[in-house]
Amino acid sequence: TLPIPRDTEKGFPLLEIQHFDISMDSLLISSEAKQQLEQIIREFKDADIFATYNLQNKRKILFCGKPGTGKTFSAQIISSVLQIPLVYIRFDSIISSYLGETASNLRKVFDFVESGTWIALFDEFDIIGKNRDDSHEHGEIKRVVNNFLQMLDNIKGDSIILAATNHQYMLDPAIWRRFDDIIYYELPDENIRKALFELYLRPIKKDPGIDLPKAVIMTQGLSPADIKMITEEAMKLSILDSRHCLGQGDIEKAINKFSRREKVKNNQMGDK
Known part of the structure; x- marks a missing residue:
């Protein structure tokens, strides 16, 4: 070679x-x-x-x-x-x-x-x-x-x-x-998004009351890379709070944080 x-x-x-x-x-x-x-x-x-x-x-x-x-x-x-x-x-x-x-x-x-x-x-x-x-x-x-x-x-x-x-x-x-x-x-459909959440959240213990179907709906139109970023952020929030398991609030907070990031990126924050 x-x-x-x-x-x-x-x-x-x-x-x-x-x-x-x-x-x-x-x-x-x-x-x-x-x-x-x-x-x-x-x-x-x-x-x-x-x-x-x-x-x-x-x-x-x-x-x-x-x-x-x-x-x-x-x-x-x-x-x-x-x-x-x-x-x-x-x-x-x-x-x-x-x-x-x-x-x-x-x-x-x-x-x-x-x-x-x-x-x-x-x-x-x-x-x-x-x-x-x-x-x-x-x-x-x-x-x-x-x-x-x-x-x-x-x-x-x-x-x-x-x-x-x-x-x-x-x-x-x-x-x-x-x-x-x-x-x-293609961008992932609901089944693939659910599988992505399950795959990426595998390393951490999860609250039994987690509503994954809700997270799947909230992430419509996002790519696997986006979902990976969201799950990593959710796990960090849980770890930083010294909680034993990841909760629904962590996932939703991470999704909202990601949505805000996208708005900033796409200049949709309402700035003149």
């Missing part, structure tokens, strides 16, 4: 190698998305059988959906289940202010991915995938999109290439054709 590639201009690493040990059971997403992920894993394991039929396993997959819905976590799960290290590439770190340097950075990343068998995740993919006709976009990025598509088309080896975006509507139409599969991550 090649050494970790670095940006020529600033010298920082262009990717990070990560290792995970996570069970598929901890991924709480829609059954459709989970089935698609499981098929990608099974196809990789059976790639040799596919080859006898002149078929290829899915190797280029696009993850779409709102932030915090499980895209990055899914990449970690694939890496963990297949026991193949994850190569994490943040697109904004590849984009360089120097003309031509971005394409060079991309080439280094693709050369590295080709040099071994990896699960490669290109995160924040929309930076590079923005519509090439967008006149507001810098000309350099448009050239990089073309370079990226060419490299994606020609990549050799057994690595699985994953790209994650929160803004799939901004992607260039030419990008969609390059992927073998597209997985859409």
